[in-house]
Amino acid sequence: MxxxxxxxxxxxxxxxxxxxxxxxxxxxxxxxxxxxxxxxxxxxxxxxxxxxRRLTMDDVVMKALGLFAIVLVTAAAAWFVSAGDATGSTGLALWMGGMFGTLALGFVIAFKKVVSVPLIVLYAVLEGAFVGAVSQFFEARWDGAVPTAVVATISVFLAMFAGYKLGFIKVTNKFRRMMGMAILGYFIFALINLGFAFAGFGGGWGAFGTGIGPLISLFAIGLAAFSLAMDFDSIDRAVRAGAPEKYSWLLAHGLIVTLVWLYIEILRLIAITRD
Known part of the structure; x- marks a missing residue:
């Protein structure tokens, strides 16, 4: 805990x-x-x-559905705006703005002493802009990549939920510590890789474009998938502990962030294997 x-x-x-x-x-x-x-x-x-009021499972589900709807609507808007720009500058602006905006806002939400619903909603909007622009780019370059990634993301989500509920996946404090270190390591690696990409190395993909790219992507997908199990466990523990209802926003936010992360990593793997 x-x-x-x-x-x-x-x-x-x-x-x-x-x-x-x-x-x-x-x-x-x-x-x-x-x-x-x-x-x-x-x-x-x-x-x-x-x-x-104390937190219930329905509270988290409803908040998650609401945030997911915001992400989808914003993503759809960003998709069509990006597709209609022949130069690609608008899509790139949405991509970069959404990526760096969610990165900065994510730290603010995580370390803010109170739960800020407006910031969480704003994060969902920026996340949707990022997802829409990225998805449009991938689909234009690798036909069918987005539908495949969507189906794969839903499949992984359902499999992890079933595995957690049936007891095949146990979330212990040791498991959380190991996952925390692994995620931190991958986050540092991703930032370094992003720096290489902006510097023009690796064809714009950095280390992901090398021969070990698929293995790195599979590792990241595994991290995102098991992060879902930690999200499920956090929700269960919060409900059992009688946490205040306001934390439903934070729990739902965490679940949506992990789900989008999983989708992006699957999309990246599809692109690498297609190349």
């Missing part, structure tokens, strides 16, 4: 918020709090009905 920033926030809120709860999801009583924590608790204003 300590490895997940969402649960770090829950721990802090449990200690100071209204009607706190312990790590097992039970309401924390006066005997569980220090004198300073009790004083801080009694000084808090009365919670509204919205603030006192």
């Amino acid at each position: 300590a490895q997940n920033p969402i649960f770090n926030r829950l721990d802090k809120e449990a200690a100071r918020g209204y009607a706190g709860f312990d790590r097992r999801g039970n309401a924390a009583g006066p005997q569980d709090l220090s004198a300073a924590q009790l004083q801080d608790l009694y000084s808090q204003p009365s919670a509204t009905n919205v603030q006192s």
